[in-house]
Amino acid sequence: MAVKGVDHIVVRVSDIDEGIATYRDKLGMTLERTAESDALGIKQAFFPFDTGGFLEVVAPTDPESAVGRAVASRGEGIHTVALEVDDVDATVKDLEAKGVQLIGVGGPQVFIHPKSAHGVLVQLSPKA
Secondary structure (H helix, E strand, O other): OOEEEEEEEEEEOOOHHHHHHHHHHHOOOOOOEEEEEOOOOEEEEEEEOOOOOEEEEEEEOOOOOHHHHHHHHHOOEEEEEEEEEOOHHHHHHHHHHOOOOEEOOOOOOEEEOHHHOOOOEEEEEEOO
16 A cells, blocks of 8 residues: 555534634635535535645535534544545555455445544545
């Protein structure tokens, strides 16, 4: 597994407008765009880093979505750290051989289960 860096970080919040205000108005980050994913049950706000990558702020639109359940059970905070890797498929094979629990293998997004990463949901992102 060759981790090249952090692709992005996802922060879950209860209210997207409050989340945007925190990162834009209080921390001085630039809001690039917002979006909404009905499939994931979330509203999103994207803040690019000058050094590459981005911060994504997400708020649930559906309390039964993964983010909605996480906010209800664990509150606001870091939701996902996405690591940039050279080859997702090769990384998956390597991690499986090491007994790492994965989520979404064979799908569009692959994650290391928090049980295998000290409580952090880690996304594997292909190096751009």
